[in-house]
Amino acid sequence: LDRGGKDDKSFNSSAFEGANRAKEKLGITLKFVEAADDNAYEGILRSFARRDFDLMIGVGFAQKEAVQKVAVQFPDKHFAIVDSEVQAPNVRSLMFEEHEGAYLVGAIAAMASKSRIIGFVGGMDIPLIRRFAMGYEAGARKIDPGAKVILNFVGITGEAWNNAPKAKELALSQYTGGAEVVFAAAGASNFGVFDAAEERKKLAIGVDSNQNWTKPGFILTSMLKRVDEAVYATILEAQSGKFQGGIRSFGLANQGIGYAVDKYNEKLLTPEIRARVEELKSDILAGKIVVPDFYKTR
């Protein structure tokens, strides 16, 4: 099993958790590796494949090409990739409908914000983060067509995912600008946003894994992207010999995407909000609402 990309306590840790759970419950051998750069994935996957690893999971879209190449060379091994589509019989692509989740938390944010202003802090301006942003904005507008969404990004290089001080300043400036809820999708920089929420006694929304616990009382909810579930399920199938290639999509429908409600934010999410969100959710599932997807825009 391979783990690459930025170690951010939300996205990758989620994958890692899923794998670890598999290790504990299913007794598999687990090995995870962080790659130093985008060109290293291939070598690492290959090393794994050459040894006795049966299933290699590439976490993150950056590994697409590596997985594509190596999967062809090792047709009898199994591969999975998170967040990217690879067409091969022995590769399973684990895709997430982030925009759906973002839509829901956008709606929650708009409902929780009395000022009708909400914020978004993304790590870098890249398509994946734009996808979050677009869904978020649409969800907010659904609740309140006049809602104002402040959209900010932390940086222009990979440092953006680790620049919490900057993220904090961005969030502070958004709170000052009237935002009452800020959605953070910026890797380790998220903590800067949460710190800002804590200091200003405002609300923030976490991303990928459930981050509600990090700042109880200040995190309205977290948009969940159940990479752990996807990974666990994939491992389970591989172990029981039921592995199948192809694209596997995780969205609201199969609980691959969601929003977190737990003891830390029960009080923040009022029953009305929850009811309304559930309503939106079923509308999306029923196809009554089509959430705009940045990947499909021109």
Add this chain to the structure above:
Amino acid sequence: MSGKSVQGLLSALFGVLVGLILGLLVVWGAGENPLTVLRILARGAFGSRYDLGMTLFYSTPLIFTGLSVAVVFRAGMFNIGAEGQLTVGTIAAAMAGILLPFLPMPIAPLVAWVCASLAGAAWGAIPGWLRARRGSHEVINTIMLNFVAAGLCSYFALYPLRNLQSQNPETRGIASQFKLAPFPLFEGAPVGWALPLALLMALFVWFLLWRTVIGFEWRAVGLNEVAARAAGIDVARARVGAFAFAGALAGMVGVAEVLGNSGRFRVGFSPEYGFMGIAVALLGRNHPAGVVAAALLLGALHKGAAELDLETDRVTRDLSLVFQGLIILCVSAEGWWFQNRRRKATAGSQKSTGVVPASNSP
């Protein structure tokens, strides 16, 4: 001359050795067996044709950036900006491949090469010009320009040239006739014509610096600006020229990356080749041959370290950074080891040489 360079090589190797030993001590401190780590490093770098290929793949950009830093160093300045220059060069190569799909095969890659070089050169000329004409220091300026380049290029990659088929922050793919196929020898590792190009450039840099008027003038400025100016050399032009040429060299990383590897510009593709280039140039004592050797060493280290995570529990890829840092540190003090030895040697064999001119004694 040759005695001196042999000595230089020896002392650089000595520095590398001391750095490696210190690094292994760190490993040992982290609770791993240093010998195992060394073996993993070696196998990861040279264990198979593919591994060797990947080592060469990493070395190729390092040759370019190392040469880039070395040329500027020879002209008496520091180029901390190879990272920005290579970023600009790479996007230029990608742009050529995307926007000029009508070019036929043999011409297409050449055009992309020229575009990458020119873009890098233009970017490199900026700090050279600022230093020559405005007197502001190139170290700060190149660092700032690295950020500016990152921002501009990510804009191009994400908006005008965005790849709609992918979730990656990257540009569209280049037309196929631009691509340089990898050599089959390396079992699929993306080592192609960029490597011979890099070696050719090393040769060219040597020729330029030591066999041409322009190179001589650059070096003269680097050795003694005042004397060079007094001898009628246009110091400002030399500064800008050396920096522009250095930028072009760094820009050629785009050939390796775009034409030889990914076929597009990807945001964040470089694991800081530009900064590693500083180390490469220093290790290689700012001589093209040394640069090639040092690039191989650091390329191997980078590739080998990727394997560490896989094989050990306690050390990670960050170790390769620690190794790099220690090696550069030790090599930077390398003059000291030798100076002391030389002083001892001369103190022993001293008789009546001395600067006191012979004609002075009766």
Add this chain to the structure above:
Amino acid sequence: MILDELGASTLRVSTPLVFAALGGLYSERAGVVNIALEGMMLVGAFAAAAGTYFAHDPWVGAAAGMASGMSLAAIYALFVISLRANQVVAGTAINILALGLTPLLCKALFEVTSSTPSIPLSDRFHSAPVVAAWILVLVSWIVVQRTPAGLWLRFAGENPDALDSAGVRVNFVRWVAVLISGGLAGLGGASLSLFLSSSFSRNMTAGRGFIALAALIFGKWRPVPAAVACLLFGCFEATQIRLQGITFPGGGSFPVQFVQILPYFLTILVLAGFVGQSRPPRALGLPFRRE
């Protein structure tokens, strides 16, 4: 209100810069180029976060940050002062070392390489670093201008030979200066992880050490102007943050990338436009040795 906020933000953002620039000041006035500020800040940020995590007291953390900055500075001083290594090259090496060492240590202590656990609000600094930074600016000004040690410092960078002939050990002065430099840079890092955020994360300095260096040059190697230059760069940053997402009346907006490169771009302009004449200490970058 917005202006108020901009001012506060500027003060906050510039605090680590002020510490680091002061650090650079000591080292560079003594004749030692300090590209390594970035690395010293980084280890400072890490040690401060780790120290606070274990001790539940930000002052302990700050002390740890300072100490770790000084340790790295000691390595640097050993190489550039005692072994007379090239200062830019060794400084770059120190930065790389810090970049690699911090995640390794982080992994050793916390089992993850990317960031330390978050520190609760009660264990963090609120305004102390800002105050401390500006007090240190004044202290540095007085030390440099009015004390014997300050005079030695200035001569160590200007004409070390003269200092040596006056009976003061140049390399001792430089060692002390570089150690102070490391301590201050470490504090700068601490203010980053304990004040501007709540944890350490990989490479979190994100070039701030270099910006501090630029501020130092812009401030012509003098404490107060350098600190003011830090404010200026902090202001660029704070403004940049507020410019993001501002839409033009026409409806279009400026690409964020262009806004984000603004501080760097302005730095270049400022250096080219105003500091052309700023003269570094004459012996900056030159190792000293008596025959």
Add this chain to the structure above:
Amino acid sequence: MTGTIPLAVEMRGVIKRFGAATANAGVDLQVARGTIHGIVGENGAGKSTAMNLLFGKYRSDAGEVLLDGNVRRWRSPAEAIAAGIGMVHQHFLLGGPHTALENIILGAEPRRHGFIDTARARADLELLAQAHHLPVPWDTPVDQLPVGIQQRVEILKALYRQARVLILDEPTAVLTPSEADHLLAGLREFVKSGRTVLLVTHKLREVLSWTDQLTVFRAGRTVATLRTKETTAEAVAEKMIGRKVDLKVRWPPGTPTTECLLEVRHLTTAHPGKGLQDISISARAGEIVGIAGVEGNGQSELVRTILSPAEQDLRGGEISWLGTSALRLNSAQVRGLGVASIPEDRISKGLLTEATVQENFILGHQRRSEYSSFGVLKRLAINAAALRVLEDNDVRPADVSVPARVLSGGNQQKLIFGRELHGQPRFIVACQPTRGVDLGAAQFIHEQLVRCRDRGAGVLLVSSELEEILALSDRILVMYGGRIVAEYGRQEATEAELGLRMGGV
């Protein structure tokens, strides 16, 4: 030697090497307390090195140093200072942007509550300055002070530390004769109280009229110690050089043509009160025009200005080279007209010390078609030409592949001469051409200049050595305070007259 008077300082068999170079090959020196002791020797004889050893600045490789009869081995100047030794260095050791006061008190600052007690320092210094007739503007940054005043600052530095033994390394090089006499008279007072002075100087006149004894250095050794009253200039010179010398060589006069190669009119440059003021010079083919002056009176600026007018801050006037108006030309273009220059400081302005002799030879000629075509250097041609030049100019070793740094000073200078005169320039600007060069090389260099003149080139000779000016020049201009203050024909000038003019009288 002088058994009765106690010795203040003694050096026995001291040896000092710098890398491969031996600067002191055996120095024996005895200095009696309460005297002024002269130290003389040619350039590079090792005087400064010996003094620095005494001061703890360098550490000797062998031999011992005694102070008041006790063997001392300092590890740093700090210890020497503590023992009562003060030194005024040949090359000023001043921190440019810092004030005179700061420079003087450095390392011995009076303190109050941990701060520098400026008021007390100032009061102490006022007293000291009055006692020794050395007034200095305390609060001016030293790099804005004229060199004469800088010299005073250096002397005050030593006095302020209450030195019992004061070493002065060429303190008068930048002073006018009258300033020098003033200073030396002050030293007589100084030694009356039992203190001791070691005075290093090139100027035999000073040694003979102000010292009690003198020691001669030659090639890194002490070769004689003489009582001043019992010796003569000729005798001392003979010891310095090691053979009988004619101190006054005069070269035959030149035969100038009417062709005017350099014409400078009313040239004025910036730096208010400091730059060049209304300078007019003309130099014809076939003559050597000498420019005399104490250092720091604008000669360097004049040379800089005429060699690269475009890069200077001109305020008015006209320069023309070989009939071409040159105000907009840079150094490359001036060179292109056939003007060669011998820079005053060969290491910093003339050589690439780390590059090979061959590359140093080609510097400035690299674009000539003999040596490059299509931008590629012609290595064989360069090699051959460089070797020929080395042989013609008697550069030793005649090896083109060694770095220039390994050549001795005189040979480096000969290399520069060979390079600059290569290609038969129409005009040569030579600044301090024999500074730091031994007598043999100096004569060779003079001969070269005369030969150039005789083949019809013009020569502008800038020197602070009066003998050199008098020996070579067909016409002599004197500079003082950025102006030309006097002009003499070949036979009209005397050393005394020039000395006065150089002092601004």
